[in-house]
Amino acid sequence: MTDQTALSFASMSAAGDGVAVVFAEEGAKLTPAAQDLDKKTKGLLTKAIQITTFKGAKGKTVDVLAPQGTKFTRIVLVGFGKPASYGHEDWLNLGGTVRGLLTGREGTTANVYLETVKSDVAPADVAAFALGAALRGYSFKKYKSKPKKTRGAASDKSLKKLIVHCADPRAAGQAYTPSRAIVDGVNMARDLVNEPANVLGPAEFAQRAKELTKAGVKVEVLSEAALKRHGMLSLLAVGQGSERPSHVVVMKWNGAGPKGGAPIAIVGKGVTFDTGGISLKPAGGMEDMKGDMAGAACVVGLMLALAERKAKVNAVGVIGLVENMPSGIATRPGDVVTGMSGTTIEVLNTDAEGRMVLADCLWYAQEKFKPKAVVNLATLTGAVMVALGKEHAGLFSNNDQLAERLTEAGKETGEKLWRLPLGPKYDKLIESKVADIKNTGGRWGGSISAAQFLQRFVKEGTPWAHLDVAGTAMASANSEINRSWGSGFGVRLLDQLIKDHYEHSASSRSTASKSKSRSKSRRKKAS
Ligand code: BES
Ligand code: MN
Ligand code: ZN
Numbered sequence: 001m002t003d004q005t006a007l008s009f010a011s012m013s014a015a016g017d018g019v020a021v022v023f024a025e026e027g028a029k030l031t032p033a034a035q036d037l038d039k040k041t042k043g044l045l046t047k048a049i050q051i052t053t054f055k056g057a058k059g060k061t062v063d064v065l066a067p068q069g070t071k072f073t074r075i076v077l078v079g080f081g082k083p084a085s086y087g088h089e090d091w092l093n094l095g096g097t098v099r100g101l102l103t104g105r106e107g108t109t110a111n112v113y114l115e116t117v118k119s120d121v122a123p124a125d126v127a128a129f130a131l132g133a134a135l136r137g138y139s140f141k142k143y144k145s146k147p148k149k150t151r152g153a154a155s156d157k158s159l160k161k162l163i164v165h166c167a168d169p170r171a172a173g174q175a176y177t178p179s180r181a182i183v184d185g186v187n188m189a190r191d192l193v194n195e196p197a198n199v200l201g202p203a204e205f206a207q208r209a210k211e212l213t214k215a216g217v218k219v220e221v222l223s224e225a226a227l228k229r230h231g232m233l234s235l236l237a238v239g240q241g242s243e244r245p246s247h248v249v250v251m252k253w254n255g256a257g258p259k260g261g262a263p264i265a266i267v268g269k270g271v272t273f274d275t276g277g278i279s280l281k282p283a284g285g286m287e288d289m290k291g292d293m294a295g296a297a298c299v300v301g302l303m304l305a306l307a308e309r310k311a312k313v314n315a316v317g318v319i320g321l322v323e324n325m326p327s328g329i330a331t332r333p334g335d336v337v338t339g340m341s342g343t344t345i346e347v348l349n350t351d352a353e354g355r356m357v358l359a360d361c362l363w364y365a366q367e368k369f370k371p372k373a374v375v376n377l378a379t380l381t382g383a384v385m386v387a388l389g390k391e392h393a394g395l396f397s398n399n400d401q402l403a404e405r406l407t408e409a410g411k412e413t414g415e416k417l418w419r420l421p422l423g424p425k426y427d428k429l430i431e432s433k434v435a436d437i438k439n440t441g442g443r444w445g446g447s448i449s450a451a452q453f454l455q456r457f458v459k460e461g462t463p464w465a466h467l468d469v470a471g472t473a474m475a476s477a478n479s480e481i482n483r484s485w486g487s488g489f490g491v492r493l494l495d496q497l498i499k500d501h502y503e504h505s506a507s508s509r510s511t512a513s514k515s516k517s518r519s520k521s522r523r524k525k526a527s
């Protein structure tokens with residue numbers, strides 16, 4: 001669930017209570033705020049440094065109970081290392097680290113005094129810190145019974161307020177404003193990925209996407225009958241064995257208006273559960289396949305973020321929602337189906353289903369919207385984890401510029417991508433004896449032949465990129481900004497890509513004048 005902690009910004013001198021967080025640089029050099037607190041507590045921090053191994057290294061902490069006579073309950077000294085060399089991701093991660101230290105047990109309010117030894121922290125960096133903290137605040141506890149209240153004891157000891165003290169709280173607050181939308185988008189994606197498949201099938205997922213209407217996104221849910229009319233028989237073949245009907249959801253955000261031109265299209269694999277179908281997966285670990293819709297979850301989270309921050313972009317999200325089940329009416333290995341593009345597909349392995357879903361979604365997105373670029377996300381292959389582990393998502397593209405822009409955006413947000421090759425020799429791997437193509441390319445280079453399959457459904461001249469997020473979007477490795485099973489990978493990445501390269505710049509003038517008039521009323525509040 002989204003963090004219930006209210007996040008705000010205040011000046012360095014504003015009063016605080018509850019938990020105090022202050023910082024030290026390498027060599028255990030205290031910041032002015034830390035020195036101040038040290039004095040007020042008669043050298044408590046200096047003493048704590050002396051009797052521990054704390055030397056101010058990045059992420060290391062010393063934790064003390066605050067003595068009588070201060071308004072705080074607990075003081076945490078956090079190491080910066082060398083903040084002069086920090087980039088966006090360092091501030092983000094530090095925010096996550098600090099939020100991870102705050103349980104709420106020693107006080108439901110926490111005050112973070114963010115400055116370095118010699119200088120103020122820039123508003124954009126304060127905002128990155130706050131974003132990291134907000135993202136780390138997420139946890140998925142929907143299915144944990146509430147502990148029985150013990151009589152008399154105050155029961156809810158979660159963190160209620162996080163106040164980030166900094167040199168220019170008004171500017172930090174302004175820099176943080178779009179991040180509130182990003183947090184909502186990432187957490188929506190995480191919620192969808194974490195939800196079990198008995199609760200979240202294709203129809204229920206579509207219903208959740210429909211809720212984006214409230215944020216101003218136009219959402220259209222296509223029924224099986226509509227999918228049949230469009231000839232999306234490749235996608236339908238995957239959902240055929242399930243009792244639960246398949247859906248495609250189309251989400252439109254026209255933030256740039258008619259002058260913004262053709263949209264960027266984001267396409268997602270939404271297999272709400274992947275048993276493998278008749279080519280049944282082994283039992284061990286199959287439960288993880290509830291997350292086989294992480295690509296689609298990212299698309300929904302991104303569309304929410306774009307709408308909430310009123311991004312000046314025309315974007316369309318297309319997701320294919322199906323459940324891959326074995327049954328008496330399921331697709332068989334050897335079956336041949338014709339997708340919307342007319343390409344015939346020999347299904348050799350019903351567990352290579354994601355590409356069949358995406359084939360029709362990619363084609364639909366191009367036919368319907370003539371997008372200026374298409375990016376798709378999918379938990380497509382186990383092989384991508386063999387190649388890249390859980391640190392990088394696989395990136396495939398027919399366009400060097402788009403690939404580079406995505407890679408750069410990923411470096412900025414910490415959602416790292418690694419480009420893997422495409423080429424005619426790899427394309428040969430999916431030639432079929434009986435149809436145009438087959439849905440598996442054999443044992444070697446499994447992620448590449450899957451990408452080649454997708455490329456068969458990309459029109460000549462459309463810049464396209466495929467992100468294989470099997471290792472990064474679900475069963476995620478712990479990070480400073482995420483401890484949940486679903487990471488929300490891709491939401492911040494694509495938001496960054498759009499912000500850097502697809503937002504309509506002609507409207508920047510009106511934005512500037514708007515923020516000027518807004519700042520007047522803000523100033524009053526801040527004082
Ligand atoms: N959803 C899986 C890929 C996957 C595996 C995602 C593990 C996350 C974790 C996909 O549908 C699949 O089953 N791929 C097969 C392809 C093979 C049959 C050609 C795979 O990776 O083994
Ligand atoms: Mn599969
Ligand atoms: Zn799958």
